[in-house]
Amino acid sequence: MLRRLAASTAAAVLLVTGGNAAAAHADALPSVPPTAPSIGDIAGYPRQATLPVWPDDPDDASIPIGVIPYDEIAPKLNALQASSDRVSARVAGTSSGGYDLYVVTVTAPESRAEAQQQERWKRLIEDDPVRARTDRRLLRDYKTPLFVNANIHGNEWEGTDAALRVIEEYATSTDPAVATLLKRNRLVFNITSNPDGRVAGTRANAAGYDLNRDLTIVSQPETNLIRELAVDVKPIITLDLHGYVSPTLLHPSTPPHNVNNEYDLFIKHALPNALGIEQGLKDLGYPETQSARIPFRDDEPGVWDDFPPIYVPSFSLLQSSIPYTIEAPLNPRGNLTAAEKLRRSGINTDVHEVAIKKSLEYIQTHRDQVIFDQAEVYRRGWAGEPLRDIPDGYVPGWGPEDDYRTEFPRSYVIPAGDRQHSAVAAARLVDLLLGSGGRVWEAERSFRAGGRTYPEGSYVIDLHQPKRGIVNSLLEPGADITDRVSDLYAGPAGWSQGLTWGATVDTLWSDLPRVELDRVYDGVVRGGLPDGRADHRLDIQDAADLRAVNDLLASGARVYRQADGSVVVPAESRRLVKAAVKEHRVTFTKAPKRWSGTLVDEIVVGYVGGVEARDTLADTGFTARQVTAATLAATLTDDVDVLLVASTLNPATLTAENKAALDAYLARGGGVVGLDSAGPAFSNAAGLLSVTANSGPGLASGVVNVVNSGGPITSGAIPHSFIAQPVWYTGLGAGVTVEQSYAADPLLAGWWSAGSPQGQDQAAGQAAIVRGTTAAGNGVVLIGTDPIWRLHAKGLQSQLGRALIWAG
Template sequence: MLRRLAASTAAAVLVVTGWNVPAHADALPPVPPQAVPIGDVTGYPRQNTLPVWPDNPDDASIPIGVIPYDEIAPKLNALQRTSKRVSARLAGRSAVGHDLYVVTVTAPESRAEAQRQERWKRLIEDEPVRARTDRQLLRDYKTPLFVNANIHGNEWEGTDAALRVIEEYATSSDPAVERLLRRNRLVFNVTANPDGRIAGTRANGNGYDLNRDLTIVSQPETNLIRELAVGVKPIITLDLHGYVSPTLLHPSTPPHNVNNEYDLFIKHALPNALGIEQGLKDLGYAETQSARIPFRDDEPGVWDDFPPIYVPSFSLLQSSIPYTIEAPLNPRGNLTPEERVRRSGINTDVHEVAIKKSLDYIQEHRNQLIFDQAEVYRRGWAGEPLRDVPDGYVPGWGPEDDYRTEFPRSYVIPAGDRQHSAVAAARLVDLLIGSGGRVRQAERPFRAGGRSYPAGSYIVDLHQPKRGIVNSLLEPGADITDRVSDLYAGPAGWSQGLTWGATVDTLWKELPRVRSEQVRDGVVRGGYPAGRVDYRLDVQDAADLRAVNDLLDAGARVHRLADGSVVVPWSAGAERLVRAAVKEHRVSFERAPRRWSGTLLDEVVVGYVGGVEARDTLADTGFEARAVTPATLAGTLTGDVDVLLVAGTLNPATLTAENRAALDAFLARGGGVVGLDTAGPAFSNAAGLLGVTAHAGPGLASGVVNVVNRGGPVTAGAIPHSFVAQPVWFTGLGAGVTVEQSYAADPLLAGWWAPAPDGTGGQAQAAGQAAIVRGTTAAGNDVVLIGTDPVWRLHAKGLQSQLGRALFWAS
């Protein structure tokens, strides 16, 4: 097997100082194009004067020899002034407020022509059989190409290649270019990560790798990419990266996402990759005389397209033919200025070749590409099973490539008492619709699958055009442990249907027969009981935690019950605060038990050791949070900190005397501790807190796991599934340690979890062992250790309530 190539550089947080943000910073981005009524569609060009950013001599692009961020808007403004083929818009803002530019290059269109193009685009998805036999459509439809550039900030050259192509096609008088723009729309996300481009970091300004966020959509930049992937409906998608030598060209090795119509992808993806490879050879550089095409050149698992979190894997589920293009020459590091410029110049040429060769492929195979994109949608509407792709279908296709799933007939996301969390259900519906799926809502009560459902329940008919992405988000997933021995990256299982906190029922053979209407978003109203009654809130979602923290911040008397729920005793003031919490967070209070007993809560201040995921999960759940590091304990772990969240390394033995004294003082006054992953139990043991032995699976072990909830303040009422990205479990539990959650007898439901070569760290060792434990030390410190992953990339939102309940208990 070839050695797996590691991703370059770790994510880093961007700190921006001294920026003069243009006055438009509070303007809202435009409505997503897929939501625009046909009658509101205007012609091309659609030109806008982009605000210009001040000169920044510290832009990390400058030493590389590529365009600085502040020169992009002036260049696009100049091109719009001189060419009617270029339309640029401010399409959103980055994590720290930089403008995101989307550029469309095409021949001018009247309003009527643009509306006809929009009708055809929708027809291909809505009525694929009719669309692909429409002679006028086949002759005049402008096939879209989408170029996503610079998603990793310190992989710059995709932006420069995009601008080069935009400028050439804007100004060329070549009849071939004029003909190409009459038959195509080229859509460019010019710099998908301006924060990272300026700072020279892989991550955006919030510290996230954006190319891991497509089905989580936690970042504004990813929201735009998803909008474009769904709304543009590109025939081909190019995601421009660096640096892998020789140039890497997707298609990828197995595992393949089990929901893909892979026969319709690989028949085009492989020959176009070969065409790009030839174009690279034709450049004449010694460094571009070969390419690495993982499907052709690598062993399974080396560079996969399995999880839908990447731009290409998400786009493939949108019926596009996507590519990761990794330019070959790293311009970073200890190089002369001349060598940096030479390398970035070659990389820019490589990306330009990828764009132009893909356009050539679209022209040469236009009708077949339209037919096959429509065929994906047709199969979805018809509910046909995935195809059995025979060995040798394309050179190299074999049994190792056979990844398929069975589609159920429908899913139901219940309303009413059977729904674990109405807020989570609405959030899941938003994710499905935002990802291109279609969801309906029942207007009346109904029965299906032997169960009764109230009006308002959501119905997901899997006979729909983008069933692949919908099912990928909702189905449990597949255990691929025995199929691959290596993975490029996790997660190997995801299932927002099981890990986002909502109840989702699978109907294998049945579509509910009830009057329903298609919805555009998830709706939840929340409520509270009438009359002078005490209010109970069962904390099962981040929204519930935000509501509790708002109540505490407003001075409400909030009591935590033994099962982790909270009660607010009635008063006129409490009723006003509860009503405000319901309006703000859409949560639902119920009448408290007649004789309840609980612990009075105070506002909780959390000091956390860890990265951006811990920071942002605390923000999502409404806790007042303070970053703590081993070097700053003396100044940050002060008397108002109630709980220490250990989500990163904190070794008491390595602290300075001053910082160790601050930690000792915190523990001496009874401060609580919540520890995550391996860092939490390591700190607990070093500090002499809970007596446990922690074990960890392999670093790439990840997925959806079956768990058994024992009840108690952390897991009472919790969902029966969890998420792991390197599972951790606990044995050797000391006196007074209580198990709140354990791994089931068959832990892994979906994902990859193999033992280490010596046989340790596997599922068999974790089966039945503790996943969440709690206890109180002799000094009075309440401690919770969590071996699952409630903060990983903000992914498993259904676990956030468990973390929040642990923080309340430990406080």
């Protein structure tokens, strides 16, 4: 049954949630790293800079739609800065394709002292929320922030135009109400967060990524800026402007909801503001804007959820913002007249303008309450309080299907020393937590907690911190939601960088280590190598280890692969090993006195696949060359050592010339590594390994338990893996060795049904990674998990790299 609400009853009750003051913390201040400006260095507003002007581009895909082309944005902002002291524009970064990223702040002018006071208040709300929300001067004079993120999907243009329209209006208006608005607010605009796609008319950026799936991986420069703004601006409301869904779609979302959110503090504002935007759309008078689609109100669970924190709104919600996806209603693309394209883009721009202005109106109408509730999220974090049990009917339409909560542990420890699976991965994970707004400490000496002893230098994450939601969302295993929903808007349904990024992370449910802690602001790893003239062993457990190996091979060092997948570099190459340690921060140990291994040549990988395959190979340092069915004869040449099949390659459909090139490659013993369902399909068609591949449902995704059998691919590997439509292997022929299997209870977190031919019960105990050597000498590895998916599961990259080395 659809969850319908009557508009007349949907004004959510605005409750002031009381409670004890946040627990004191020794280093509550400052909330920002030392690299951030000190209060004394903060300048007043406006902060204006002349933006470089780009050459005219007549091929800009914006032009046929009737919206502003990219090359006209900088001149427009420069003119507005010249004419108004309310506008401050800057180049805040560079896109993947090399375009400037523009951030604009619109506010009433501030003296240096006033700007510094605003910064103190912004930090105080997070660091001492009880004091902040009872500070009468703060409540009177704090400029509440609004963040508008426009055009994250490049071919959804109109958010940029709405932002520029609002900026121009507020910059030039003589209306006293606008002057008052800008004295009480800061409006921060990411003008076009995907200029590559805006110019090219593509959803993705120039690197090929959907940026609105990247907010906890942050693999792209554009999402790095979005994350920085979401963390630093601390917006009361965040608007992510999209298209095209008819009628206009407005968050809040359906369940499943991310289990780490203080959802009571969100939904009581998110729903009434959405209803206010809906009324504003009706007031536009267009037939196409007389209703809106609010998923929380109108859709079944799972249709448009806010579960994974990979989207701008779901990430922002974990930053204590009230976020919205706004999907304008009219698609201006395709075979339309020029006049119709212009009409549609004009209505869409009006829609986004309404969303911006109505959200500002909501902030002003409920100013004290929204400040209080943003601070309340932080207060609960400091105090370590459990998530609230939200009663049915808390807002109209709230019911048991919306109840998604987690239990917060007291702390996490990321060990140093021998218990750490990968020191490089640990440092990378710490950087992710810090960049996402979390706080991390380092132990000054060894300590004992949870029945274990930890060495000095271990990282400690005290979950009594203001942004515990995002920290815990990244570190906890996650939730198995299979039995709760039959649909999801998109995967992953489980992510857990704590389990899939290759670092050892221990959960302490009731303990905070009793040891002196120092606040840290970046993850540090130094690497190491043994003393003396011993040969050097490197246990490959991270992409950094693979980069070091590939650098050594390129430098001419002799590298030997061991039976367990580690490598040994003789002492004669110590100078090169030392350089690799300095560059990649990896740790070599002393090789066994009596070792033997296979000499490894520099490996060239031909890959059939998209940007994930390309960039995973780049992350791991392999020399790579894209191969397609149409270019096999030209690209699968004698220097290619291993073929990575990450998308469909059917030998039966090749031209005679390309089929001959493939046959010649396999005849000379070329290696093959196959991923997902494409890999085993190619292997079977080419007559390589004899296996039966089974695929789970397309929706199945998350974190799985695995059992590693050891060997060159999985020796020492982490006991968890990541899936996005899992594959498992049965009917294994002679000579096929299982390196990894799904555990008896495969799914740890995510969604994967049971009780069907595609169910997780069918995969239980079955092979996830297999290898074998053909009669022609081809080393073949098939991997049914997902080591390249959106560059997400970084802890699996070492398994892929080991497979390439073994097969090549």
